[in-house]
Amino acid sequence: MSFSLLFIENVYLVSSLSDPGEEESITLFHGEDFVILLPPHEVEVTFRNRSDPRKTSDLMRGGKVIGNRAKTTLHLNHLIIKAVGEGDEGLYILKNSKDPNDLKKISLIVRDCTIEQITKYGGNFHIPVVGVNTPITLEYRPIAVEANQTSRPATVVLTATGISMKQLQGRISVSERSITVSAVTGADEGSYTIRDSEGVIQMKVCLKVKGEDSG
Numbered sequence: 467m468s469f470s471l472l473f474i475e476n477v478y479l480v481s482s483l484s485d486p487g488e489e490e491s492i493t494l495f496h497g498e499d500f501v502i503l504l505p506p507h508e509v510e511v512t513f514r515n516r517s518d519p520r521k522t523s524d525l526m527r528g529g530k531v532i533g534n535r536a537k538t539t540l541h542l543n544h545l546i547i548k549a550v551g552e553g554d555e556g557l558y559i560l561k562n563s564k565d566p567n568d569l570k571k572i573s574l575i576v577r578d579c580t581i582e583q584i585t586k587y588g589g590n591f592h593i594p595v596v597g598v599n600t601p602i603t604l605e606y607r608p609i610a611v612e613a614n615q616t617s618r619p620a621t622v623v624l625t626a627t628g629i630s631m632k633q634l635q636g637r638i639s640v641s642e643r644s645i646t647v648s649a650v651t652g653a654d655e656g657s658y659t660i661r662d663s664e665g666v667i668q669m670k671v672c673l674k675v676k677g678e679d680s681g
């Protein structure tokens with residue numbers, strides 16, 4: 467198995483910020499509803515999927531909702547995405563139908579630790595990678611960042627040249643079935659994201675460490 471360096475997340479952030487228009491960021495918990503206030507003028511709403519950076523889809527066009535992910539309220543003043551999950555993370559772009567330069571961008575972050583693994587202090591943390599197309603990219607966010615600032619880009623941990631994060635050096639091993647972080651401590655708590663060769667998120671698992679120095 468080999469690994470190559472894919473700075474997917476960074477590339478995505480740079481390209482989204484180089485566009486004009488104001489951008490705001492919203493963080494929601496898994497299962498919460500995402501409510502977008504629609505302006506009085508007609509807008510086209512598109513969604514740039516963060517899990518799959520190549521994917522852009524229309525949510526609203528010509529005053530009508532497209533697809534089944536979004537719904538509008540009775541008076542068409544809000545667009546609602548019910549019970550958000552990781553797949554809803556990304557950039558929502560509202561474009562004035564009459565003026566394409568009038569853009570509003572909302573970046574949605576979903577705090578998602580629905581899959582949590584509890585590992586004893588000093589134990590081994592296994593992240594399953596069965597069936598994930600290589601090269602795989604592993605990204606990490608410390609627990610405090612996952613909790614409330616997931617808009618910050620994750621750190622790319624696993625690269626072709628080895629482990630880019632000092633903290634994990636010498637403690638990561640890779641097999642066909644899993645990536646293992648050994649001798650975990652409270653400092654390793656956080657979320658670990660596996661992306662496949664295409665940059666698509668295949669697995670996100672949060673590590674919680676029990677005992678010793680964990681809080």
Ligand SMILES: *[C@@H]1O[C@H](CO)[C@@H](O)[C@H](O)[C@H]1NC(C)=O
Nearest residue numbers: 515517518521535553554666
């Ligand atoms: C975003 O992409 C992921 C991975 O392909 C997919 O599972 C998810 O359903 C997509 N989200 C939406 C809202 O289409």
Ligand SMILES: *[C@@H]1O[C@H](CO)[C@@H](O)[C@H](O)[C@H]1NC(C)=O
Nearest residue numbers: 609610611612613614615616
């Ligand atoms: C994020 O959460 C941590 C731990 O609960 C807290 O100490 C920190 O102040 C929070 N940061 C922000 C920006 O809310």
